[in-house]
Amino acid sequence: MIRGLYETHIQVSDLKKSVEFYTQVLGLKFAHYDVNRPIAFLWIGDDKKAMLGLWEQKENLQxxxxxxxxxxxxxxxxxxxxxxxxxxxxxxxxxxxxxxxxxxxxxxxxxxxxxxxxxxxxxxxxxxxxxxxxxxxxxxxxxxxxxxx
Known part of the structure; x- marks a missing residue:
């Protein structure tokens, strides 16, 4: 039934800088920015195989x-x-x-x-x-x- 983990999400303090870090520094591929909420999605490895969600959280970052x-x-x-x-x-x-x-x-x-x-x-x-x-x-x-x- 379960074949693996498809996505995970983390909180970041600055969405733009974090997208730059994960794409330019680590090489993940930008997938989507949701204009209705401060979140960006990035592909990990091959497109559409695994995803990382970055949620901007200005306070109480976990x-x-x-x-x-x-x-x-x-x-x-x-x-x-x-x-x-x-x-x-x-x-x-x-x-x-x-x-x-x-x-x-x-x-x-x-x-x-x-x-x-x-x-x-x-x-x-x-x-x-x-x-x-x-x-x-x-x-x-x-x-x-x-x-x-």
Whole structure:
């Protein structure tokens, strides 16, 4: 019945600047602006496969979290530079000052985090091959590789 997540919405303090951030900085594609309410819709990846809604909220902004599905190679070899080139600070789930991705062994998945201009927590994530090992918790990718040997 359910095949996936189609859209999610977040609050932003400045709709125009947020549309610029998500389209020009992260590469999402503008889809629609609703003139009757302060909201813009952006395509994530291929048109009409997934969507992000940006709601302008001037006060009492509620920060959210969501993840972009990415290739493992991008996360391991390009994400840090991609984010740094755009003045975005990557961090891992543990927030231990490391900019290296971590593995959620219960999935397993490789992930790195960063924040948008309003402090919404964004994530690049890639599901890894292999069996779930929840007892390992959150570990470095190097630790994951060592365990897979």
């Amino acid at each position: 920060k959210r979290h969501f993840a972009f599905s990415c290739d493992q190679d991008f996360i391991l070899n390009s994400a840090e530079g991609f984010l740094s080139d755009r003045d975005l600070k990557p961090y891992n789930f543990l927030k231990n000052k490391s900019e290296k991705p971590m593995v959620f062994s219960w999935m397993p998945a490789l992930a790195i985090y960063f924040d948008d201009r309003d402090g919404n927590q964004l994530e690049f994530i890639s599901i890894l091959e292999g069996e779930s090992q929840p007892e390992l918790g959150v570990i470095t990718y190097q630790e994951w590789l060592e365990l897979k040997k």
